[in-house]
Amino acid sequence: MNILVLSEHNNIEIKSATLNAITAASQIDLNIHVLVVGSDCENVVNKLSNFQSIKKVLVVDNKKFLNPIAEFISPIVHSLAKDYSHIIAPASTFGKNIMPRVAALLDVSQLSDIIKIVSDKIFVRPIYAGNALATIESTDVIKIITVRPTSFDAAITEGGNAEIEKLELNLNSNSVEFISREENKSDRPELGSARIVISGGRGLGSAENFLLLNEIADKLGAAVGASRAAVDAGYVSNDSQVGQTGKVVVPDLYIAVGISGAIQHLAGMKESKIIVAINKDEEAPIFNIADYGLHADLFEALPEFSAELNKLNTIQK
Amino acid sequence: MKILVTVKRVIDYNVQIRIKADGSGVETENVKMSMNPPDENAVEEALRIKEVGKADEVIVVSIGGDKSRETIRTALAMGADRGIHVKVVHEVEPLAVAKILEKIVEKENPKLILMGKQAIDDDCNQTGQMLSAKLGWSQGTFASKIELDNNSVLITREIDEGLEKIKTDLPMVITCDLRLNEPRYASLPNIMKAKKKPIDNFTSEDLGVNITPRIKLLKVNEPSKRVKGIMVKNVAELIQKLKYEAKVI
Numbered sequence: 001m002n003i004l005v006l007s008e009h010n011n012i013e014i015k016s017a018t019l020n021a022i023t024a025a026s027q028i029d030l031n032i033h034v035l036v037v038g039s040d041c042e043n044v045v046n047k048l049s050n051f052q053s054i055k056k057v058l059v060v061d062n063k064k065f066l067n068p069i070a071e072f073i074s075p076i077v078h079s080l081a082k083d084y085s086h087i088i089a090p091a092s093t094f095g096k097n098i099m100p101r102v103a104a105l106l107d108v109s110q111l112s113d114i115i116k117i118v119s120d121k122i123f124v125r126p127i128y129a130g131n132a133l134a135t136i137e138s139t140d141v142i143k144i145i146t147v148r149p150t151s152f153d154a155a156i157t158e159g160g161n162a163e164i165e166k167l168e169l170n171l172n173s174n175s176v177e178f179i180s181r182e183e184n185k186s187d188r189p190e191l192g193s194a195r196i197v198i199s200g201g202r203g204l205g206s207a208e209n210f211l212l213l214n215e216i217a218d219k220l221g222a223a224v225g226a227s228r229a230a231v232d233a234g235y236v237s238n239d240s241q242v243g244q245t246g247k248v249v250v251p252d253l254y255i256a257v258g259i260s261g262a263i264q265h266l267a268g269m270k271e272s273k274i275i276v277a278i279n280k281d282e283e284a285p286i287f288n289i290a291d292y293g294l295h296a297d298l299f300e301a302l303p304e305f306s307a308e309l310n311k312l313n314t315i316q317k
Numbered sequence: 318m319k320i321l322v323t324v325k326r327v328i329d330y331n332v333q334i335r336i337k338a339d340g341s342g343v344e345t346e347n348v349k350m351s352m353n354p355p356d357e358n359a360v361e362e363a364l365r366i367k368e369v370g371k372a373d374e375v376i377v378v379s380i381g382g383d384k385s386r387e388t389i390r391t392a393l394a395m396g397a398d399r400g401i402h403v404k405v406v407h408e409v410e411p412l413a414v415a416k417i418l419e420k421i422v423e424k425e426n427p428k429l430i431l432m433g434k435q436a437i438d439d440d441c442n443q444t445g446q447m448l449s450a451k452l453g454w455s456q457g458t459f460a461s462k463i464e465l466d467n468n469s470v471l472i473t474r475e476i477d478e479g480l481e482k483i484k485t486d487l488p489m490v491i492t493c494d495l496r497l498n499e500p501r502y503a504s505l506p507n508i509m510k511a512k513k514k515p516i517d518n519f520t521s522e523d524l525g526v527n528i529t530p531r532i533k534l535l536k537v538n539e540p541s542k543r544v545k546g547i548m549v550k551n552v553a554e555l556i557q558k559l560k561y562e563a564k565v566i
Contacts, residue, residue, distance in 0.1 A: 069483070070446065071455055093476040097458050100411070100446035109412045109531035112441045122535065127439050128334045132343055133540050137533040176455050179471065179482035192477070196565070220566060232496060238461065238475045245355075245435060245495060247477065253565040264330065264437075270543060274563045276555065291546035291563065294555050304552040312560060 001029040001085040001120065004058075006077060007036050008094040009044040011066065016193050017090030019154035024147040025088050026053045026155070027117045033058055034162075035080065037073050039066035045164055052159035059166045067178040068094055074101035076169055081106055081142055085120070091146035099146050108140035115151035129244040129267035149192060150250040150271070184237050186224075191240065194223035196253045199242055199269070202229040203258020203279065203298055210235050212302040213257060219309045225249065225269075227259045243268035258298045261286025278302075318372045318487075320363040321427035322397065323418065324379045325353040326388040327438040340536040343438075352388050355433030357395075357500035358493040362463060363431050364396045365498065371465055372429070374398045378421055380405055380414055386516060393511035394503030400516035401425075405528060413521070413528035415447035420524040422452060427488070429470075434459050434492040445492035455485040461496045 003025045008015040018034075025032045033056040034048050041061055048057045060076055077098070081087060087102065089095035091113040103110040115133075116124035122137045123145070191197065198220070200213050210224070217224045225242040226235065242249055244267040254272035259265060261277070261284055269275070270289055277290035280297050287293040294301060328334060328343070329351040335344040352360075363375045377392040378401040379385040389400035403417050422430070435442040449456035457463070457472035461480070464471040474481045475494050503511070521528045549555045559566045 067481075070458070074450065093459060093474075096442050097446065097456075100443035101450040101456070103443070104412065104415060104447035104450035107412070109410050110441070110443050110447075111532070112443060126540070127537070128328070128343060129437065129440065130540060131334050132336050132537050134537050135535040137535055138531065139533065140531050175486055177484040179484050181476075181478065181482075182480045183478040228495070237479060238496065239477060239479045244437065244440065253559065253563070263333065274559070274565050275543070275546075276559070287548070288545050289543040292555055292558055293546065293548045294552065295548060296552070301552050305556070308552055308556040309566075312556065312566070 002031045002033060002083055003029050003086045003088060004077070004080060004084040005032060005034045006073070006087065006089040006095070006098065007034050007044070007048065008068070008090055008092060009036065009038060009041065011038045011041045012043050014044055014047055015090070015092070015094070016154065016190065017092045017149040019157070020149035020152040021088050021090045021147045022051065022053055022155035023152040024114070024117060025086070028086055028120050031055055033084075035077065036060070037065045037068070037076055039063050047157065049162040049164050050158050050160055051162065052156045054160055054162040056163045056165060059164060060169055061166065067181070068098070069176050069178060070098045070101050071176050073098050074105060077102045078105040079169065084142060086143045086145060088145045088147055091148050095146045099144055103144040106142055106144065108142055108144055109138065110144045110146070111136065111138055112146050113148045114145055115148050129263050130270065131263065148248060150248050184239050188217055189221065189223045191223040191225055191242070191247055191249060194249070194251055196220045196222035196255070197225050197242070197249050197251045197269070197272070198222045198255040198257065199225035199227065199259060200230055200235070200257050201227040201259030202233060204230060204235055207235045216302065216306050216309065219306065227262070227265045256286050256290070257302065259286055260284045261289065318429065319374045319376060319425060319427040320366060320372045321422065321425060321430045322356070322359050322363045322375060322377050322392065323430070323432045323444070324356040324360065324377055324388050324392050325433070325436050326350050326379065326381050326385045327353045327436055330354055330437055336537055336539055340538055342534065342537050350384065352391050353433050353436045355435060355493050355495055358495060358497045359431040359433050360392045360395050360397060361498045361500040362493060364501070366429075366465060376401060376425060376427065378403065378418065380409060380417055382406065389516055390511050391503065393514045394508040395501055396507065399514055401519065402516050403519045403521060403524065405521055409528050410530055410532060411441050411443035411447055412531065413526065414444050415451050416526045417521055417524055417528070418448050419451045420526060429487060430490045432490065432492050434494055445490050449490035452488070452490070455489040457483060457485070457489060457491040459494045460491050461494045463491060463497070
């Protein structure tokens with residue numbers, strides 16, 4: 001079996017979710033090819049060719065592919081599909097946008113957001129916001145799969161020497177025009193892969209109050225997340241949302257501040273190793289899943305938390 | 318211009334689901350059902366586009382058992398003009414749903430299709446993209462803003478890194494994010510009016526679509542449950558626990 005992994009990158013760096021998708025692929029078969037569609041993306045190609053687990057890197061390098069437009073990328077993947085038993089991408093907004101198009105072009109069903117590989121055709125995936133796990137078997141010849149990044153370790157990025165194959169494809173595509181991307185840059189770790197995440201909910205009350213979380217995040221080397229309510233209220237941008245329709249995080253420590261704990265939020269964080277909840281509502285459902293609960297007013301607790309951290313002399317960065 | 322909006326009947330988002338004892342699925346009998354939340358945003362957006370005179374008709378389609386008609390009625394009560402119910406007895410995969418919708422599109426010729434980005438039951442996030450590919454149309458997924466100017470559409474998409482804007486021409490498929498708008502409630506007079514609005518009926522056989530599943534559901538089980546931990550008295554105790562007991566800071 002040959003497996004194709006569609007890589008997510010920004011033409012310079014490989015996105016971390018790609019590393020998780022490669023690990024998932026390696027649990028099915030070791031004959032892994034990776035597809036890079038981009039513009040001036042040699043850096044990405046060269047890095048991938050060093051990966052231990054990759055046999056071949058396929059490259060489509062063209063100005064047209066500077067931004068990942070689903071209508072452009074899906075026909076490329078489709079044109080390569082006949083050589084593969086499985087085609088895998090991360091279940092990020094990148095993979096979610098492109099892969100169902102590929103599946104439809106191939107007339108196969110897609111297996112979305114898998115968290116476990118049982119065999120080459122049997123997989124486990126969460127349904128109902130992770131409140132149930134479905135074990136499913138695909139009967140399609142080509143399996144189109146998106147992988148939940150947090151459920152698989154990152155692939156080893158060295159020790160290999162994969163063949164690089166440049167593809168010249170003459171593909172017509174329709175009239176989608178990329179206009180802009182507003183990325184929220186931060187010096188803090190990426191939410192999806194941070195070791196510690198501190199998240200705020202509606203209880204924070206304003207965008208200014210999120211600064212209290214930022215201060216603690218910086219001391220802990222943590223990423224800052226949010227509940228949907230906090231994003232809807234405009235306290236933070238959409239890329240911070242943790243939950244069923246936002247990001248899934250599995251940090252060593254998740255600190256939920258002023259978050260009541262709706263099912264949809266829990267879907268994004270309940271696999272965290274240690275969960276801390278700080279809430280002034282003693283009945284908040286978040287306390288039912290927290291390892292450590294603190295019933296307190298967050299506006300008193302957060303400054304204290306920050307002060308206590310200062311007292312510890314060995315804060316990990 | 319006609320707008321086609323798709324709605325799915327799902328277990329209400331507030332309900333704590335129960336898994337059937339034999340592991341064959343999730344209990345849907347005697348459980349509160351509602352319209353899939355982002356589908357409400359799709360209906361709302363279609364109505365707003367019609368209200369500013371950029372569309373003439375909003376058609377709502379649902380695929381499912383007889384009770385899906387209730388979900389169509391909800392959309393009609395919000396203000397949609399008419400409904401289409403495609404009856405299927407068993408659960409259908411997104412691929413089959415896309416094929417059914419393709420046939421409806423052939424019949425109705427909408428220029429714009431608005432859908433929820435994801436159903437909160439199977440969490441697949443596939444159908445809009447699949448339909449768009451089948452039709453050979455452009456797609457705008459996870460839309461939090463839609464600006465329609467004659468034939469041209471500017472879409473703001475919610476992506477993992479932030480926001481992305483793309484521009485394309487109609488016809489197209491747009492999948493809606495929960496932040497696209499605030500769906501309206503149906504007023505009592507509109508609920509009464511909706512009872513008189515027409516709903517056409519089809520089956521997948523009528524449309525000539527093969528809906529045989531490609532994926533077998535082997536079992537459904539509960540994820541491992543978290544055990545409730547302890548309540549700490551104050552911040553100092555919390556920090557001590559995190560440092561010396563959990564060893565995570």
